[in-house]
Amino acid sequence: MKNFGYTIQRDQSIDIDQNDRRIVNYLLSLEPSFNLCLGCGSCTGTCTAGHFVDFNIRRVHTLLRRGESKQLKTEMKKCMFCGKCQLVCPRGVNLRNLIITIQRAIEQIG
């Protein structure tokens, strides 16, 4: 087949078959309240960091569940640990511990 010189684009869809879900399993074992999230967005709505930079903890959570952990390392550095997310969460998710645990997971898995 003639090569036209186009680069092959990587598939941008979430591929559950290929994705590594070790991080989410690790998080669930260490912070079971992670399971309580109903995706309402209260945390992101009140997030101090999220109003200045592109940081969305609700989205990070959903992506992790799908095994999407690209750019997680830089993402987690944006949190200021103010804890407002935890104050407004209607389900009592321990969000600060969640972020610390994610950071630890990144260190371990690399």
Next chain:
Amino acid sequence: MECQLGNQKPPLFLNFTEMKKRIIIIGGGIAGMTVAGALPSNEFDIILIEKEILPGGHVAKWDRLFPSRRPAKEVLDFVQKSMAKNVVIKTGSTITTIHRDQNLFTLHLNGEEPIVGDAVVLATGFDLFDARKKEEYGYGIYNNVITSEELEQIFHEGKKLTTSEGKTPQRIGIIHCVGSRDEKVGNLYCSKVCCVTGVKQAIEIKEMLPECEIFSFYMDLRMYDRNFEELYYEAQQKWGINFIRGRLSECAENPGHSLIIKTEDTLTGHPLKMTVDMIILLVGFVPSPETKRIARMLDLQTGQDGFLLSSDEHYNDNSTSVPGVFLTGAVKGPACIVNTIADARATALQIERFLITGISE
């Protein structure tokens, strides 16, 4: 296998020499009144006890009903008229104690002769969530934060909706799930009727104030019943109401008493803030302290959500672990009027069967 429907037949001829059996219904809202109306009043003595001066419960305070927006008064009148004239209604009566002696219940009321009955129905309903418990929404702190019940009263009294400064609001936020689906306030359950109430009230505000912009903040819109989904489409297509998927995080007051609200617009994935002139909090159902108090006197069981438990959620949803004590309506959890009336009629059948055959399940 032979189908054995109706093998417990009531006697063909009633024994009029015996004293009529007495049914005491506690609670004079639509649930209690429907039970009273559905029971054959020539066969039983029916007594309805209501703590307020007038019967009618929450529905008496409501203006129009979802999804058709018919006047609440129509339904209330229908239920009231269904009660025969010989139903004894005691209003302004509070129960102090209840004694159970074998198959008889003795109810002591404040400053009145005790009443003895053969069956007791708990139709004491629910309370609305106290929005002050959700402090970050500012109810009781900022004047322009009101509840869905207060909005309904404004409609009911035929008043014009204004801000606390008397101005016509240009932009209103409607906040779903206040006191529902919220573990922080101890209520894990969904209150069922607030979603469609929010949509109904949004349309009614638009009818009153066509220039006003309305934004509804929701987590899910649970349009579970007939014509609810259609009402939701009408709100979007005909009335231009904006729906934003995100639970309200916080509300603060600006100088001049307008409000700034923050949420995440979860469908775009961005935090969102906006200024509104007022917000309406869709307050959910909570078990009433009065229901809990009476339930304790009768040794009734309570679910984890605080509402009362029937014998079986599927096929014995009106009887309880105590023979002769029946539950009806919102004492068992959030319920709309349609479900409450159906449940109350089912309760009447159960009581009748119990008093004739002695079978409580």
